[in-house]
Amino acid sequence: MPILNRAAEMQEEVAGWRRRLHQNPELNFDVFETAAFVTEKLKAFGCDEVVTGLGKTGVVGIIRGRRGDGSTIGMRADMDALPITEITGKPYASGTPGKMHACGHDGHTAMLLGAAKYLAETRNFAGSVAVIFQPAEEGGGGGNEMVKDGMMDRFSIAKVFGMHNMPGLPVGQFALKPGAIMAATAEFTIRIKGRGGHAAMPHGTIDPVVIGSQLVGALQTIASRNTDPVESLVVSVTKFHAGDAYNVIPETAELAGTVRTLKKEVAKSAEQRLRDVCAGIAATFGAEIVLDYDANYPVTFNHPEETVFAGDVASGIAGEAQVHRAIQPLMGGEDFSYMLEARPGAFIFIGNGDSAGLHHPAYDFNDEVIPHGVSYWVKLAETALAA
Numbered sequence: 001m002p003i004l005n006r007a008a009e010m011q012e013e014v015a016g017w018r019r020r021l022h023q024n025p026e027l028n029f030d031v032f033e034t035a036a037f038v039t040e041k042l043k044a045f046g047c048d049e050v051v052t053g054l055g056k057t058g059v060v061g062i063i064r065g066r067r068g069d070g071s072t073i074g075m076r077a078d079m080d081a082l083p084i085t086e087i088t089g090k091p092y093a094s095g096t097p098g099k100m101h102a103c104g105h106d107g108h109t110a111m112l113l114g115a116a117k118y119l120a121e122t123r124n125f126a127g128s129v130a131v132i133f134q135p136a137e138e139g140g141g142g143g144n145e146m147v148k149d150g151m152m153d154r155f156s157i158a159k160v161f162g163m164h165n166m167p168g169l170p171v172g173q174f175a176l177k178p179g180a181i182m183a184a185t186a187e188f189t190i191r192i193k194g195r196g197g198h199a200a201m202p203h204g205t206i207d208p209v210v211i212g213s214q215l216v217g218a219l220q221t222i223a224s225r226n227t228d229p230v231e232s233l234v235v236s237v238t239k240f241h242a243g244d245a246y247n248v249i250p251e252t253a254e255l256a257g258t259v260r261t262l263k264k265e266v267a268k269s270a271e272q273r274l275r276d277v278c279a280g281i282a283a284t285f286g287a288e289i290v291l292d293y294d295a296n297y298p299v300t301f302n303h304p305e306e307t308v309f310a311g312d313v314a315s316g317i318a319g320e321a322q323v324h325r326a327i328q329p330l331m332g333g334e335d336f337s338y339m340l341e342a343r344p345g346a347f348i349f350i351g352n353g354d355s356a357g358l359h360h361p362a363y364d365f366n367d368e369v370i371p372h373g374v375s376y377w378v379k380l381a382e383t384a385l386a387a
């Protein structure tokens with residue numbers, strides 16, 4: 001079964017919403033206008049319940065099927081943008097310098113709204129659909145906040161599904177895998193306190209720049225020498241701040257970065273090694289090194305049965321040859337992981353075609369994706385909740 005006719009007819013309308021959202025990006029939990037837009041649309045579609053303020057600024061719409069009995073499935077989109085200045089030059093480009101929809105969450109929100117409109121019109125299912133619009137996916141854990149607010153129990157959500165666009169994957173194709181599909185993330189900050197002094201008299205100093213450089217090198221061995229090479233681990237130092245002058249050895253240096261893993265035991269041993277390396281380097285050079293380590297999003301883990309189901313739904317729309325069911329996991333993080341820890345479900349990628357990459361200032365969500373995404377959501381609801 002190809003794209004739904006009605007979904008194709010809705011493309012222009014949904015693209016209009018998408019562009020409006022694109023022009024007005026909001027960050028983190030501060031998605032007030034976006035949430036208000038979503039709320040207004042869900043009410044206009046005739047959703048049976050529209051609840052706002054979940055997980056601070058999240059919105060959930062409940063659509064009951066023709067037959068009310070049956071379970072509830074959750075379908076989730078993210079609403080937040082990124083702190084990037086857009087360079088697309090598109091007529092609907094961000095109106096706010098320093099903020100842009102560079103991850104396509106504008107498209108995700110618009111497609112789920114399109115599906116909500118369709119499902120509220122047709123209601124060709126038993127049970128209920130919960131359309132979930134979350135804030136703060138790009139850091140902040142808005143998905144976690146919604147789960148902590150009791151969303152799953154409050155709406156009796158039995159299963160939950162998520163979708164993200166993927167640049168480089170052709171439009172009309174889908175990709176997923178069972179098990180770990182995206183990484184667990186952790187952030188670390190390392191503060192080195194040495195002894196500053198004259199750059200020409202280094203013997204009287206404890207140089208935090210030299211110590212920091214040793215540390216950057218040593219941290220690479222956590223992946224290359226402490227971890228089974230067939231496991232997945234990323235340790236990236238992404239900040240190194242020290243010093244202000246040509247002739248002064250600074251007193252302190254600060255490093256920071258991220259750790260990505262697909263397994264709990266790898267995450268645990270990486271953290272321990274990071275602590276050991278910091279302690280060892282501190283002892284070697286006589287500096288004081290303080291490490292702050294914050295485990296962040298968990299692994300996005302696709303439940304096997306629901307992954308097969310989501311792949312079958314995608315296959316019904318796109319054809320089996322267009323559905324990649326065993327992709328490599330990505331080492332990016334995704335806070336839909338919290339919803340998948342709370343309920344069984346699956347996360348799927350949808351092709352965005354030949355666009356700039358995610359989080360790039362030239363990125364733009366591809367409106368040609370809309371009928372594919374709307375059809376996926378509609379068929380997923382109608383199949384999971386067959387009347």
Ligand code: NI
Binds near residue numbers: 104105137164
């Ligand atoms: Ni994203």
